[in-house]
Each structure stands twice: as C-alpha cells, then as structure tokens.
Amino acid sequence: MNHLASLFSPSSIAIVGASSEPASGTNSIFLTPLRQYGFRGPIYPINPKVSEIMGLPAYPSLSAVPGPVDYVICAVAAGLTLPLVEECQKKGVKILHIFSAGFSESGPEGARLEAELVSRARRGGVRVLGPNCFGASYPRSGLCSMPDMGKEPGGVAIISQSAATARDLTESGSRRGLKFGKVVHYGNAADINETELLEFMGEEEESKIVAVYLEGVKDRRFLSVLRRVAARKPVLVLKGGRSEAGSRAALSHTGSLAGSAQVWRAVLRQAGAIPVETVDEMEDLLVTFTVLRPPQGRRVGIVIFGGGFCVQAADECQNEGLQVPALPPETQAQFREFISAVGTSLKNPLDVPPAVVWREDRNFRTLAVLDSCPEIDIILTRAFIPVSTYLEGPHVLEAQAGAIIRAGKELKKPVVLVSRYMGSPGSGEIMVRLLEACREGGVPLYPSVVRAARSLRTYLEFMEKTP
Amino acid sequence: MNHLASLFSPSSIAIVGASSEPASGTNSIFLTPLRQYGFRGPIYPINPKVSEIMGLPAYPSLSAVPGPVDYVICAVAAGLTLPLVEECQKKGVKILHIFSAGFSESGPEGARLEAELVSRARRGGVRVLGPNCFGASYPRSGLCSMPDMGKEPGGVAIISQSAATARDLTESGSRRGLKFGKVVHYGNAADINETELLEFMGEEEESKIVAVYLEGVKDRRFLSVLRRVAARKPVLVLKGGRSEAGSRAALSHTGSLAGSAQVWRAVLRQAGAIPVETVDEMEDLLVTFTVLRPPQGRRVGIVIFGGGFCVQAADECQNEGLQVPALPPETQAQFREFISAVGTSLKNPLDVPPAVVWREDRNFRTLAVLDSCPEIDIILTRAFIPVSTYLEGPHVLEAQAGAIIRAGKELKKPVVLVSRYMGSPGSGEIMVRLLEACREGGVPLYPSVVRAARSLRTYLEFMEKTP
Secondary structure, three states, X not given: OHHHHHHHOOOOEEEEOOOOOXXXXXXXXXXXXXXXOOOOOOEEEEOOOOOEEOOEEOEOOHHHOOOOOOEEEEOOOHHHOHHHHHHHHHHOOOEEEEOOOOOHHHOHHHHHHHHHHHHHHHHOOOEEEOOOOOEEEEOOOOEOOOOOOOOOOOOEEEEEOOHHHHHHHHHHHXXXXXXXXXXEEOOOOOOOOHHHHHHHXXXXXXXXXXXXXXXXXXXXXXXXXXXXXXXXXXXXXXXXXXXXXXXXXXXXXXXXXXXXXXXXXXXXXXXXXXXXXXXXXXXXXXXXXXXXXXXXXXXXXXXXXXXXXXXXXXXXXXXXXXXXXXXXXXXXXXXXXXXXXXXXXXXXXXXXXXXXXXXXXXXXXXHHHHHOOOOXXXXXXXXXXXXXXXXXXXXXXXHHHHHHHHHHHHOOOOEEEEOOOOXXXXXXXXXXXXXXXXXXXXXXXXXXXXXXXXXXXXXXXXXXXXX | OHHHHHHHOOOOEEEEOOOOOOOOHHHHHHHHHHHHOOOOOOEEEEOOOOOEEOOEEOEOOHHHOOOOOOEEEEOOOHHHOHHHHHXXXXXXXXXXXXXXXXXXXXXXXXXXXXXXXXXXXXXXXXXXXXXXXXXXEXXXXXXXXXXXXXXXXXXXXXXXOOHHHHHHHHHHHHHOOOOEEEEEEOOOOOOOOHHHHHHHHHHOOOOOEEEEEEOOOOOOOHHHHHHHHHOOOOEEEEEOOOOHHHHHHHHHXXXXXXXXXXXXXXXXXXXXXXXXXXXXXXXXXXXXXXXXXXXXXXXXXXXXXXXXXXXXXXXXXXXXXXXXXXXXXXXXXXXXXXXXXOOOOOOOOEEOOHHHXXXXXXXXXXXXXXXXOOOOOEEEEEOXXXXXXXXXXXXXXHHHHHHHHHHHHHOOOOEEEEOOOOOOOOHHHHHHHHHHHHHHHOOOEEOOHHHHHHXXXXXXXXXXXXX
C-alpha cells in the first residue's frame, strides 16, 4: 500500500523525456497540468539536450537529479525504457509510470519487452504503472494528467484502462458537478492492475464511489476484491470488449482477452457491483450518486413548460419504474394561487406557463410547493426550448438559473434538471450557464428525461438492496 | 383537400389579436416569422385600437380587410372566438387557426365552447385548426410559426399535437441537416385532425417521411389511413400518454384519452409504421432516413482516436445488431502506408493516432480507405475529446470539419459522425462548427454511438421489410 500512496501523493516527480518545446505532447499532458493544479513537490524534467524546460532546470538523467524522486513519468520510446529501471532502483523511485506505447498491446515483441521491464522493476522494488497510460491524477496533491477534471477535490474515484474514457468522464463530469479524488488510467496493467487499485480505493475512506472501466482482468482476485469493495461503497463497472469486435479491439488496445456480455453482467451483479453499458450511463450514475440529494422514494413531481413535454416526461419516468402520482387537492390549490390554470395542468406533471417559468420567484415557488407536498420524493424540471427565447434577454435564462440555485440550496427534496443541447448557436452558452447554476445549487443535470429516470431507477434499486 | 392546400399555402393571412407591441407573443410567434421566412401574400394584422403594427396597416376587424383572406390566425381570448366564425364565413376564409387556449383541454365548459365553435364553422364552410395550437409552417410558402426550422425546404413532414415537440424537432433537427416541408401543430384537433393531416401528407409526393406526435386519436379511420400511408413512405409515430401519468397529462394537455404502451406499439407496427419512444429517437430516425446516404448493408467500419472509444464503439454497434468485421489484409496494408501501427489497431475499429486525425488529408484518407474496402457498408467516425485540444488551435477542428465535408461529398458509402456535447466552455462552438460541416457534407451527426447504431438498426430493419 505504501507504493500506491506514492502513486497519488508523490513527494517529487521526474519527467523522463520532457521536451524543450512548450507545446509538446509530454508537456501538455504532464508538465503543464502539474503546474496548473499546483503540485507542491519538486518537478524534475529529464532531457540531456537542454538545461531548462518551461522555467524549470532540466537534468541529463534521472541519476543527475539532486534530490530524492519517488514518481517517474517515462515518455521515451519503449526501446529505451529498460536502462531506466536500473536508474529508478538506484534512486529509490517507488512508481515508474510508463506513458510510452509499444509494449504488449503492439504484439509479441512488445509483450516480451513489457515482461522483462516489469520483472526487472519488481526485483528492484519499483512498481510499474502502465505501460501505455496517462497515469494518476489527484486534485488534492496537485497530481494531474486530466487537465479538465476540475481542481476541487471530492470522492469520485476512477480506475480506467482507457485514457479517452477517463478524460471524457472527468471533463464532462466535472461540468455536471462531479468532484474527483483518485483518478487513474492504468493502460496495459503489466504490474499495478485494476484489482490492486480497486482494493486500495475500497479500503480508504476518501473514495466514496468507484467507477471502473476495464477491458480485461489481470488478477485472479478481481471478483473477490470487487465483492469486498462493493459491500462498502458503490462500484460501477463498464466492461469494454463484450462483443466479438469489441474484444478484438480490446486485444490490440490493451492486450486484453474478454468474456461475453451476458456472463460479465451476471458476474458483476453477483459481486454487488453496478454493471453499466456506456460512458454516458456511467457519468449519469456518478452524478446521481454524488450530486443528487438522496431521495426518500420514487415518486416524481414534474414541472415543465410545454404540455407535450409534460406528457412525454410522465411516460418516460413511469416507463423507467418511477412513479408520477396525481397531486393532492391541497397542493393543486397552492399552485392555483399563482398559476392561471387555463390550458394548464396542475395535477402532475405540472404544465407551467411562460409567465411562471420566466420569473425566478414564481419558478422557484412551483418547486417549493412540490417540496412541501408529502406525496412527492423527487422534483424534476426541464429547461425549455427554443433557444431563441433565452437569447431574447438574459432575464429568461437568469430566471431559470436563479430558481435552480435557490431550489438546490433551500429545498429539502432532491431537484433534477433536464436540459437538451440543441445544436443552435447560443445553445452551448445556455448549457454552460445552466451547468454552472446546477453546480452552485448542487443540482444534477441530465441531457434527457430518459437518462435522468434510468439513472434514478438504478440508483434507487441499488439503495433498496443496500442495508 | 382544397382546404388543406390553403392550410400550407394560403394566399393571404389575417392575424386577429395582433398586438401593437413588437415583442408581444403574437408577433414573435406569428408576424415576425412570417416576415423572416418571406411569406409573399398580404398579411393583415387585426386590432381595433391601432392603425399600424410593425409597419403593416392594421384593421379594426376581419370584415374591414380590403382584400380576400383565406387563412385566419386567431389569438384572442377563447370567449371572443364565436363571433369571429361568422366573420370568417362572410369573408370566405378557408382556415381558421385558433391559437387561443381555454377549450376542451381546460374542462367541460371549454369543451362545450369548442364543440359550438366547430359546429358553426363547419356550417359556414370554414375549417378549424386547433384550438390551442401554433398551426402550420411551410418554408416553401414562407408560412412559419417555428422560426428555428430553417428556410431551405425539404421533404420532412411533422404532424404534432405538441408545440414544444414540434419546436424541439425543428430547431435541433434543422441543425442536424433536416429540411422541412409541411409542419403542423394541430392542438386539440377539434376539426382538422391527425388522420386528415396524415392522409394529406401521405398522398402528395412532396412529403418523403412523416413524423407524427399524437396524444389521442380523433378519427376512427386513423389506423386504416396510417396503413395506407405507411405503405407509401416511412411514418414515425410517437404516442404520448402511454403510461397512466402520461395519459392523465395528455387529458389536460389536449383532452386525449389513451391506450396502453404495449397495445400502441403492436398496433403501430402492424400498420407498418415505426413506433418511437422519445423525441430524441424520432429526431435520430429523421436524420438517418433523410441525411444518411442509404447503406448497402450493416457492416460498419469504425475510425476513432482513442483505443477505449474504439472498443466501446465496437461493443455498442454489435450490441445493436450491426456488424463490425475485421478488415482484410489488403485494407490494413493500405492503412499501414500512412499510419504507424505502434499501439494502434488497424483491424476495425481503426484506432487512429493524433498525427492522422489532426490533418485533414490523412483524416480523409482513413475514411477513403474504408470507402474502397468491399467488406464495409457504413463508415463511422467520432470527434475526439478533450475539448481543449480543439481550442489549442483552429487547425484541429478544421482538420476534422474539412475531412467530414470531403468524405460526405466524395465518398460513395455513407459516413456517420458521432460527437458528444461536453458541457465545457467552447464545446458548443465546436459542435456548431461540426454540425455545419455535416450539413455541408450531407453527413448525419449523432450525440453517441449508441444512438447512431440504434437508429441505423431501426432504419435497416425497416428497409429490409420494405419491397
């Protein structure tokens, strides 16, 4: 465990193969994010050809670094990695993170090199992360190779065999309010593997939920470890390579062999994990588990401008196993005090007219009435279309944003916002503002009612099973 | 049919209840779009209190209008509509479109008023559209109450009982390349109903595909008409009010009573229509049917930057019944000419490195190699994340946009782009540019591989059944 603590909170980092070109891949993936995220220990760029890189003194070799180094990022060609292991051993390095590709994922020759590398490293007391990976990120220590993950630390842990997946989840997820703790892209898992990482995150208190993307399993203990961790905290698992073609792709991506979709689903469920099918579903669940205030039941109160949207939202919620009960007369009477009911339903879904949606106080009041209704557990609302309505004046968007912030902060029940990206110029800016309001209010945002309802259902079913 | 021709191509329009306030609802929904879309006939605002509205002479009453009027938009309170019917009759009006709410959707009193209104109109030879609706839009004639639908006319017809749904589909759909013909929001369907509209669009050549959103059915002939139309062109049907709560909402939205979800699905399928569950699914299918170049089979070639994304895309395509065959050695050899294969799969999915994606010529070449491969029917690619990569320099986005435009124009096989909105500042602008490139190249864009694959499957299954 000592080594894995250094994986996320190293006291110093050396980057072997750092480039003197500020915009180079190595710098933009490692050096720049480390400085952006405020890594506090010394950073040593290693490059025999220059004396300075981005304002830091560069060293010709790892051995030439004056102080101790416990984390090495290696970005040189695969063929140059073996001699580095010996240097790491001499320097007392704990983690050798191999960013370089060209190992087992590339064929038999790379696999032999990988085996030799790991065998030498183990003998020397050095643990290897990768090869072929972006490595660890941890906002609390300023370690970062996922520069769009957000700096505010939190309890969402990610173990991913795919860099693209980890970057997708951290970038998009952070906009939806996810706060990340330990995030690791572990690549080929030649030494440190999914099981050891899962065990580590399962045993510590800081990781509140663990999302795992894996293509293969390297450790026979995986299922027993998963069972133990899943008994303590929610574990979401997306298994890549469930299909024949996906399995072929996984073989060349990370050298993984795969089992069938059905078998994986059943096995993961039996272990107490939550099997997920797509990155979208995983992100939704992370949002539901960590951003949503825990609901007391599955009865949804729906407030939407647009009769058809109301009808569809009710269908979609019920279709996913949520309940949309008719509101009691007292609640309807409370609505009638400030909503004219011509052409508008006050029963649930509540079809609210523009005169209500476009004013923050009334918009908030509709949500507050549902908050006080004993028949409702979850409040779901939706940003309206068309986008041009928002563009007519900032008050329309601000009314919605303001009501969401207040509802998130002041109401007792969980509030859910649905907003669809429309592709129109201006739609992105509206989403950015609504996402900002949701983060401020602690409100989850979903791109569709179906995705919200499906995620709520999975969450509620998991919570019902959990003692 | 004479009346329905006037519904979409009226020679003149009167707006009863037009407001002297340029930003009023009536003006922004009707008068402004009519002028934006270039309606060529005279437009007569009717308002007894003013002499001019937005530069047009206003008239105190319909009777006071000097020329003939065949289409009347009525935006006055429900209680004031009955006297208007008589005026319409005298004036020889063909279509009385009632925008006003407060009829059958609001309760028994409104239902009585609605029945009386329709009965008087019919006796007078006037057809009523609505009440409680936005009415017809038709870019070809400049008739428009869906101002974000796009001006370029096309063959996508929409019959919707929900305004929000029609606006959502037209705004978002037009960004994805849908070109609309006759679009109508028909509200309570007191006179002109879903069946008559479907029959009309089924019999004419101009509507190539019809998307129907309905909450209830007013005409016993609906299924027989649907069967007849579905034998001639694809008809997508989203039935709102399939659940108990949705049905309750539909009752207050449009006064519709509903059947169960299973029954509807079976009945629609039997009639040859394509039942859909959500607006997202409907929009995807309209894009697949009208933007995608028709594929010759279900074998997908996948080109994506990111090994994990490749694995997941293969899983998701196969899970939806598409095939992702391994590429023949000749095709792989063609890739090897310009793609270094270290850490990269050339088998399918093709995991392309940044050096390829970030250059338009190489990016296009990967797609062109798949175009010439006899084992592939559909080419699927994905815009990469993170968003910040695009923001580093416009060349990255332009390489992707340029390759998509070329591929759409020059290749024989259908090309599909997947791009996910990420919520980051800048993500909206990137999507706007990619959507623009897709429209230019005639390439469909989907927000996820799952949505693309599911839509392709529904399309392919429909085409296989169709002689």
